[in-house]
Amino acid sequence: MYKLWASAYKEFLLLIRDLGGMAILFVMPLILLITITLIQNNTFKTIKDSKIPILFVDNDKGSVSQQINKGLTSTNAFEVINKASEQDAKDLVFKGDYQLAIIIPENLSSDLEIKVNENVDGILAKFGVEEELEPSISKKNKKKEVKLYFDPATQQSFKSSVKNGIDRVISGIEIQTIYKAFEAQLSDEPSAEPIFDTNSFISFKEIVPESAKNAIPNASQHNIPAWSLFAIFFIILPLSINMVKEKSQGTFVRLRTNPVSYATFLGGKTIVYLGVCIVQFILMLLVGLYLFPVISLPEINITGKLPLLLIVSLFAGLAAVGLGLLLGTVFKTHEQSAPFGATLVVILAALGGVWVPVFAMPKFMQILSNISPMNWGLNAFYDVFLRNVGFSEIIPEITLLFLFFIITTTIAILYNEKKIAV
Amino acid sequence: MITINQLSKKYKDSEEFSVSNIDLVIENQEIFGLLGPNGAGKTTLISMLSSLIKPTEGSFTINELTYKQNKNKLKQIIGIVPQEYALYPSLTAYENLFYLGSMYGLKGNTLKQLIEQHIEILGLTEFLNKKILHFSGGMKRRINLIGSILHEPKVLFLDEPTVGVDVQSKNAIISHLKELNKNGATIVYTSHHLNEAENFCTRVGIIDHGKLICNGKPSELIKQEEGAHNLEEVFIAKTGKELRDYV
Numbered sequence: 001m002y003k004l005w006a007s008a009y010k011e012f013l014l015l016i017r018d019l020g021g022m023a024i025l026f027v028m029p030l031i032l033l034i035t036i037t038l039i040q041n042n043t044f045k046t047i048k049d050s051k052i053p054i055l056f057v058d059n060d061k062g063s064v065s066q067q068i069n070k071g072l073t074s075t076n077a078f079e080v081i082n083k084a085s086e087q088d089a090k091d092l093v094f095k096g097d098y099q100l101a102i103i104i105p106e107n108l109s110s111d112l113e114i115k116v117n118e119n120v121d122g123i124l125a126k127f128g129v130e131e132e133l134e135p136s137i138s139k140k141n142k143k144k145e146v147k148l149y150f151d152p153a154t155q156q157s158f159k160s161s162v163k164n165g166i167d168r169v170i171s172g173i174e175i176q177t178i179y180k181a182f183e184a185q186l187s188d189e190p191s192a193e194p195i196f197d198t199n200s201f202i203s204f205k206e207i208v209p210e211s212a213k214n215a216i217p218n219a220s221q222h223n224i225p226a227w228s229l230f231a232i233f234f235i236i237l238p239l240s241i242n243m244v245k246e247k248s249q250g251t252f253v254r255l256r257t258n259p260v261s262y263a264t265f266l267g268g269k270t271i272v273y274l275g276v277c278i279v280q281f282i283l284m285l286l287v288g289l290y291l292f293p294v295i296s297l298p299e300i301n302i303t304g305k306l307p308l309l310l311i312v313s314l315f316a317g318l319a320a321v322g323l324g325l326l327l328g329t330v331f332k333t334h335e336q337s338a339p340f341g342a343t344l345v346v347i348l349a350a351l352g353g354v355w356v357p358v359f360a361m362p363k364f365m366q367i368l369s370n371i372s373p374m375n376w377g378l379n380a381f382y383d384v385f386l387r388n389v390g391f392s393e394i395i396p397e398i399t400l401l402f403l404f405f406i407i408t409t410t411i412a413i414l415y416n417e418k419k420i421a422v
Numbered sequence: 423m424i425t426i427n428q429l430s431k432k433y434k435d436s437e438e439f440s441v442s443n444i445d446l447v448i449e450n451q452e453i454f455g456l457l458g459p460n461g462a463g464k465t466t467l468i469s470m471l472s473s474l475i476k477p478t479e480g481s482f483t484i485n486e487l488t489y490k491q492n493k494n495k496l497k498q499i500i501g502i503v504p505q506e507y508a509l510y511p512s513l514t515a516y517e518n519l520f521y522l523g524s525m526y527g528l529k530g531n532t533l534k535q536l537i538e539q540h541i542e543i544l545g546l547t548e549f550l551n552k553k554i555l556h557f558s559g560g561m562k563r564r565i566n567l568i569g570s571i572l573h574e575p576k577v578l579f580l581d582e583p584t585v586g587v588d589v590q591s592k593n594a595i596i597s598h599l600k601e602l603n604k605n606g607a608t609i610v611y612t613s614h615h616l617n618e619a620e621n622f623c624t625r626v627g628i629i630d631h632g633k634l635i636c637n638g639k640p641s642e643l644i645k646q647e648e649g650a651h652n653l654e655e656v657f658i659a660k661t662g663k664e665l666r667d668y669v
Binding site: 259 | 472473474493494495497498500502504505506507508509510511512513517520521522524525526527529553569570
C-alpha cells in the first residue's frame with residue numbers, strides 16, 4: 001500500500017511539474033466544450049432568431065408566389081432577397097455568396113388555380129353539382145417545378161430541412177387554394193362567411209417526462225455529458241505518452257529491477273489520472289453552471305443529480321485510464337502512442353454517439369456502437385442528466401465501464417509479463 | 423555469492439548467442455569487473471543477473487536465491503545502476519531518491535536520513551532540492567548511483583557507472599563504491615575504462631562474442647600475458663584490434 005501511495009505521489013508530482021501539459025489537460029477540453037456548445041446553440045438560434053439570406057426569383061408574380069414569399073418570411077428562418085434573373089441568382093449561389101435560391105416558375109398561380117378548379121369541378125360533377133368538364137383542359141396544365149439552387153458546399157441536412165420547409169409552405173398553399181375553389185363553387189355570395197376552417201386541424205405537442213418538466217433539455221444539457229466524456233477519454237493520450245516516456249528515459253527499466261509489481265506501478269497512475277478525470281468533469285460542470293449563463297448559453301440543471309454524475313464520471317474515468325494503461329504498455333514510442341491514441345478516441349466518440357446519435361447510424365454501426373465504452377458512458381450520463389433516473393438504472397452501464405477497466409488493465413499486466421521474456 | 427552455471431542468452435531476432443555458456447563464481451565482497459568490447463555481451467549478462475531479461479539456457483543464484491523462487495526477496499538484496507540515467511528530469515534529486523527508496527519499502531525519517539547521508543558523501547547536498555533537469559552528466563550519474571544503493575544492497579550491479587563523467591565525479595563514485603564494498607557489498611561492474619578497472623577491481627573477467635575468455639586478478643592477468651604491462655594490453659591481446667561496431 002505504501003508503494004502504491006509513493007507511486008501515486010510521484011505521478012502527481014510529474015503532472016504538476018508539467019504546467020503546459022496541465023493546461024492542455026484541463027483547459028483544452030473546456031475550450032472544446034464552450035466552442036461546441038456555442039456553435040450548436042447558435043445553430044439552434046439560427047432557426048429561431050437569426051435569418052439565413054436566400055434569393056427569391058418570382059417569375060409568377062401572382063398570389064401563389066406572394067404566399068410562398070410570405071410563408072418563407074414568416075418562418076423567421078430566412079431573409080428573402082428578391083432577384084429578377086434566374087441566371088444571376090444561380091451564379092450568386094454557386095459562387096457561395098448565398099446558400100439557396102428559389103425560382104418560382106411562370107404562371108404558377110394561374111395554372112395552380114386552373115388545376116385546382118379542374119379537380120374541384122370534377123369532384124362536384126361526380127356528385128351532380130356541376131357539369132362534367134372536358135378532360136382535355138387538365139392535359140394542357142403541366143406540372144410545375146419550383147427550382148432550388150443550393151451552394152454546393154451546403155450540408156445535406158440543411159438541404160433536407162429547407163426542402164421540407166418549402167414543401168410544407170407549398171402544400172399549405174395548395175390546400176388553401178383547394179378550399180377556396182370549393183367555397184367559390186358552393187357559395188353564391190363571394191363575400192359570405194367562409195365555409196371551411198382552413199387552419200391546421202392536427203398540431204404537434206412535445207410531451208416531456210413528469211420528472212423532467214422543470215428541466216427541459218437544452219444544448220448545454222446535451223453537450224456537457226457528451227463532451228465531458230470525450231475529454232475524459234482523451235486522458236488516454238497523456239497517460240500513454242507518460243508511460244512511453246518512462247520507457248525512453250530509462251526509469252521503467254529501473255522500476256523493473258525494484259521489488260514492486262507492475263500492478264502497483266499502474267495503480268499509482270490510475271489514482272492520479274482518475275483524479276484528473278474527475279477534476280476535469282467538475283470543471284466542465286462549473287463552466288456549465290457559472291460561465292455558460294454569462295456568455296448567453298443555456299445554464300445546466302444538476303439539482304439532485306451531482307452524486308450520480310460523479311459516479312458515472314468515476315467509472316468512465318476508470319475505463320479511459322484502463323485503455324490508456326494498455327496503450328502505454330503496448331507502445332514503445334510517442335510516434336506510435338500519440339496518433340493512435342488520438343484517433344482511437346475520435347473513433348470511440350463517433351461510435352459512442354457523441355457526434356451522431358446512435359439511432360441515426362446505419363444498422364451495422366449501431367451494433368458496433370455497443371462495444372464503445374463511450375456509448376456506455378454517454379448513455380449513463382444521459383440517463384442521469386436527461387432521463388432523471390436513479391442509481392439502479394445506471395448499474396448496467398457503470399458495470400460495463402468497470403469491466404472494461406479490469407479487462408484492459410489485466411491485458412496490460414499480462415502483456416508486460418510476456419514482454420519481460422524478451 | 424553469485425554462482426553462474428552455463429548461462430546463455432539468444433535474442434529472438436538474433437541468429438547468434440549474445441551470451442554463451444558462461445560459468446562463473448563471484449565471491450562475497452568481491453569487486454568483479456566485466457570487461458569486453460562493444461557488443462561482447464556484458465550488458466546482456468548484467469541484465470540477466472538483474473532480472474531484466476530471462477536467460478535462454480542455464481541458471482544462476484545470488485546468495486543462494488533464484489528469481490523463479492524468490493523474485494521479490496532477490497530484488498530486495500540487489501541494486502542495479504543502469505547505463506541510462508533513469509531519473510525523472512522534472513523531479514528534484516530528493517523527490518527522485520524518495521520515490522526510488524520507497525520502492526524498496528524505505529520510508530519516513532530512515533529514508534530521509536539515508537538520502538541526506540549519501541547525498542553528502544557524493545557532494546550534492548546543495549542540489550538536493552534542485553530538479554534533475556538542470557544537473558550535469560556527472561551529477562546525474564551520482565544521483566543514479568544513490569538511487570540504487572539507498573536500500574543497502576548486498577550485491578550491486580553497475581553498467582558503466584562512470585561513462586561520460588568528469589574526473590572529479592568519477593573519483594567520487596569510485597570512492598563511494600569502495601566504501602560500500604568495505605561495508606560488505608559485492609560489486610559487479612562493466613566498464614570500458616581499463617585503467618579504472620585495473621585499480622578498482624579485485625578480479626576482472628574479459629568477455630568477447632558472448633564467451634568469458636579469461637578471468638582473474640588484474641595483476642595476475644597482466645603477468646600471464648606475455649609482453650603486457652597493464653590491463654589494456656591484456657585486453658587488446660585477448661580481444662584483438664579489430665573495430666567492434668554492431669547494431
